[in-house]
Amino acid sequence: MTLYTSETVDGAIQNALQQLQLDKSQVEVTVLTQPRKGFFGIGARKAKVEVKPAVKDQPEVADHQIDETPSAMDTKTTIEPEITTDSESKPVTETTEGPTVDRQAEYRQVATELNQYLSEIVSQLGIDATSQVEVKHRHVTINFETxxxxxxxxxxGRTINxxxxxxxxxxxxxxxxKLEVTLDVASYRERREETLTRLAENMAREVVATGKPVYLDPMPSFERxxxxxxxxxNEHVMTYSAGTEPKRAVVITLR
Structure with missing residues (x-):
């Protein structure tokens, strides 16, 4: 992994482009550290980015070549069942293996931009943090370290939510x-998932014992x-959501 540094993110990217002799459209950029001026120079740090050549596009195959050459069809990944095309449709850009290389590059690019956007907000909150971005298919995970x-x-969890x-x-x-995003810090999401699992099981037992429904505190949709x-x-209880955002909550009641 080759890293480049400068006083600003743009400066670090320009340094990388000059060394690689490429333009910005030919590379993938991941911002590892946001620059910080510090207080009278104390605690200052430079921007640090990872820049690597983008994956080249796969050569396109003309429609008539696809129709007339069986071997060309054999080399393409199986198309998802729910995507249907006919002879006049546009080429399918996604397969059962996930988005194509081009689409994944777009996902990584927008994820990098999102990380920069969030890093500025976190900095404005007075929080000194670094972050790492991970993109898998249609899911973006940004892990903060602070x-x-x-x-x-x-x-x-109100701030990170x-x-x-x-x-x-x-x-x-x-x-x-179509992209989903998860923000995490210090494995909070894993710990929160364990907490919610225990809460659901405990409240289900209470509903069975008392025969009365339980209304949980409002929580975001992914936690509901x-x-x-x-x-x-569960054979004894059922759940549903009630209320309107941001006060929508889960209700647990007898089945």
Whole structure:
């Protein structure tokens, strides 16, 4: 992995482009560290980025070549069953193996831009943090590292959940609504998942014991889905959501 540094992110990218003798459209950029001026020079740091040549596009095959050459069809990945095309349709860009190389490059690019956007917001909150981006198929995960974990997570996860909702809005605005994003810090999501699982099981036992429904505290949609999932196969209780955002909550009641 080759890293490039400068006083600014753009400067680090320009240094990389000069050394690689490429333009920005030919590379993939991952921002590893945002620059910081520090206080009278104390705690200052330079921007650090990883720049590598982008994966070249696969050569296109003309429509008549696809129709007339069986070997060309054999080399293409199987198309997802739900995607249907005819002879006049545009070429399919996604396969059962996931998005094509071109689409994955677009996902990585918008994920990098999202990371820069969030890093600026976190910095404005007074939180000193670094972040790493991971893109797998249609899911973006951004892991933050900071000594101010409690401040970034917030009470009951409100701060990091708000940032995650903002991140999803950003992707939707960029026309990448099919991408899902998860923000994490210090394995908070894993710990929160364990907490929600215990909560769902305990409240289900209470409903069975008392015969009365239980209304959980409002939570974001992805956490409500987990509660529903945990109790989906429970023979004694059922769940549903009630209320309107942002106060929509899960209700557990006898089946």
């Amino acid at each position: 000594e101010q974990e409690g401040l970034l997570i917030g009470k009951h 708000a940032l995650q909702s903002l991140a999803q809005v950003y992707l939707n605005h960029k026309r990448f609504s 889905k987990q509660i529903h999932s945990v109790l989906a196969d």
